Amino acid sequence: MVEKRTPIPVMEAIQKVMKFAKEGEAEVVPLEEAYGRYLAENLQADHDVPPFDRSPYDGFAIRAADSALASLEHPIEFEVIETIGAGQVATKEVGPFQAVRIMTGAQIPNDCDAVVMFEVTNEYERDGKTYMSIKRSFRPGDNISFQGEDTKKGEVLVEKGTFINPGVQALLATFGYAKVKVAKKPKIGIFATGSELLDVSEPLAPGKIRNSNAYMIQAQAIRSGATPVYFGKLADDADQCFAAIERVLHEVDILITTGGVSVGDYDYLPVIYERLGAEVLFNKIAMRPGSVTTVAQIDGKLLFGLSGNPSACYVGYELFVRPVIRTMLYSSKPYLYKTKATLLSDFPKPNPFTRFVRSYVSAKEGQLYVSPVGMDKSNIVTSLAKANALMVLPGGTRGFAKGDLVDVWLLENEKGSAQ
């Protein structure tokens, strides 16, 4: 009466899903809206940086050779023939022992090859002319930011697939990207299943719980770079489920259902997948939580049947859906950022399955530490709020002790891992 399912290892499950992950579409947005998106093409320099030799300070541009004999005892005097601000260009020719008053960012006058900062000069007027004197010598190139010393025209500065942070935003502006080609946000359709689910605004009733998964997954979808579309609750009826899923499938890039994937009497999803003609990639994984996670594909479109239990649902999203989304966003590092941390407390429970323990990673004196948040029962929603990492404990291991170095996958790191 109970269907028997064969669990597959979690890494194998991820690989099966990722075979169907492919790059998504691109769209063009104004620079003002580019922050937080992902580059759909390499960001290239359209000019040298600096674009011309320029002054990094407020001071005087001079011909260095004129300063050769300057000393404390024998200051050398320069006639100040012109003043240029940033954005201005010198108009006069600079002759021997002449100088141009120059502001930060302004282009070095043609005949000059050094800048003397205000602070080391003595400026004065005489007979209606302005002079300044210096008490030390300068070499050609002193205090000049040279054209192209930061970046050469044509250089690739940021690669396709990169998250657009404030620094990338500044680069886009610098190189004239008034419009930016970014990855289109994948559309994720979401259905919740389960007649025990109440809407958030409904009062509690016997046997019922509020629907938290739909809201959680919408937030996870946004965090991973996608646009969630919540289609509401599926009825506990196979025909209605089928009709609802078939109706929306073409509108979304990915479809997620939560609940209904167990082998309980009211778990209709296996039937739905069959009726849709979808290929079930797996329906049981050797992991906790989330062992009943089911993934199917139809014409290359992925259908994720995540567990109805909040923690399993959360982990299922991060493990299976996120890397697909990030691949659509052109990332070459679509997986959660994987590293290690020192366990802060004993974790004695042995388990035959790979465990993903909701945890908090912190840093101290150059070391990363990890501690599980809350008890690790799979029906506990509170621990998700405090988790910034999943601690990954391989199956078949005995418990772990305080001080052990364990694997952690960071949930809030934009960087990601390549595998």
Next chain:
Amino acid sequence: MVEKRTPIPVMEAIQKVMKFAKEGEAEVVPLEEAYGRYLAENLQADHDVPPFDRSPYDGFAIRAADSALASLEHPIEFEVIETIGAGQVATKEVGPFQAVRIMTGAQIPNDCDAVVMFEVTNEYERDGKTYMSIKRSFRPGDNISFQGEDTKKGEVLVEKGTFINPGVQALLATFGYAKVKVAKKPKIGIFATGSELLDVSEPLAPGKIRNSNAYMIQAQAIRSGATPVYFGKLADDADQCFAAIERVLHEVDILITTGGVSVGDYDYLPVIYERLGAEVLFNKIAMRPGSVTTVAQIDGKLLFGLSGNPSACYVGYELFVRPVIRTMLYSSKPYLYKTKATLLSDFPKPNPFTRFVRSYVSAKEGQLYVSPVGMDKSNIVTSLAKANALMVLPGGTRGFAKGDLVDVWLLENEKGSAQ
């Protein structure tokens, strides 16, 4: 001719600014829009979790006492009198050697005190009735998730000022927050100054550079939780600057200008602050980059005069503006997350001032490592794109060597530090 300014230590400058930081306003948003915002009140449980004793598995609810004598040799048979799914409540009284077929999440029937998972039962029919048998005994409480074992009604689960991540979003749904009281996003007005600045869509011209700071700060403002309002470029004219700033000041919570704060001939901001009647908190800091960062206040409203140089502008925002914003968002940890990391390469430059070096922090085998990104000239914008941290090197130190443990302030960590 050149104004003399006295630099103050960076931590003192931050403290001077933070004296004017205060909690902002709150607003109510639908739960769907709460992700990414900051809680304006504590999140409390409005009911026990679980709200009733419930089954964590698909199986049979029984009276544990009835199973006492079950063994491999002597299976004990139960009559299955009813089936309940999640959200349903048992309607029949359960007598001796009777059982209820129960799905994950369903409420435990009144008379039952244990759940037997499908996997360890043998289910069959006889004479039109359904039976199951078990070959081991169960104790009262076996396989039951008890009411309130996760969370008690009234408990504070997440504190005011917390970033609403997907886990917090799930909690809000669970506890019926259909509308969520969140911190209103502070409004940050932004002006760029400098006649050398071209708009992003303009072609390059001699002596000119494109305006990248305005876009960068808008992105930094969003990242820190605020709403940027870009007012465009200020003219290089004191009267026009004054008029423009006076006109918008009442529309924003904070005003940022970039550029115009040096002691160059075209740096009008000191004059503007004076005309506005603003109190200048400081106009020179013993730090690199960003030494000319100026902050003023008028009637408690902060005016930040950030440097026009992109790196100095970036660092100035993160050091001085961000903690003010986070305080307005009710955070008790408004500063960048501060920790330490091992230096991956020599950094030999000595410097009398505290340096904030744009850096990349990575993790390996439980350790944090840091390396500077790009050369650290203050006019280099490219390094900002790759930085996820500021390496903080105290003033008065000689160079640092590979392997040294140095301070790092993380730019992309939601958690923050209390000081």
